[in-house]
Amino acid sequence: MVAKRSKTRKRPFGVTVLAIMQTVSGTLFILLAIILFVSASIFSIIGIILLAIAILSFQLARGYVNGHEWARRRGRKVAMLAILFATLIIIITPARDDSAAPILPILFNIFILAYLSRKRVKKFFK
Secondary structure, three states: OOOOOOOOOOOOHHHHHHHHHHHHHHHHHHHHHHHHHHHOOOOHHHHHHHHHHHHHHHHHHHHHHHOOHHHHHHHHHHHHHHHHHHHHHHHHOOOOOOOOOOHHHHHHHHHHHHHHOOHHHHHHHO
């Protein structure tokens, strides 16, 4: 069992926002997984994957709220993977009508990377 931290720290507002976003994301993944389970058996495998992602999303949100360093590191890795996947989408499908669509997740995740690298935020997670 992990001991409680004796020193109380004020959680940055942005960390709270990230935790809420992860919770909403996890909830949406669960709902989508349920829809896929109900719709057809071939989509059940995708539903299982989405359910696993939902669980990881909830764990990340809890780590953000509790100020665990592993959550900050994992959040940065998730943001980097999202940037990579959005970049691959741009490369794979160059002729798109909504060409700004993959750019927004890239910018958003760059912001998350930068935010989780700020000195005050790092201090909270230590």
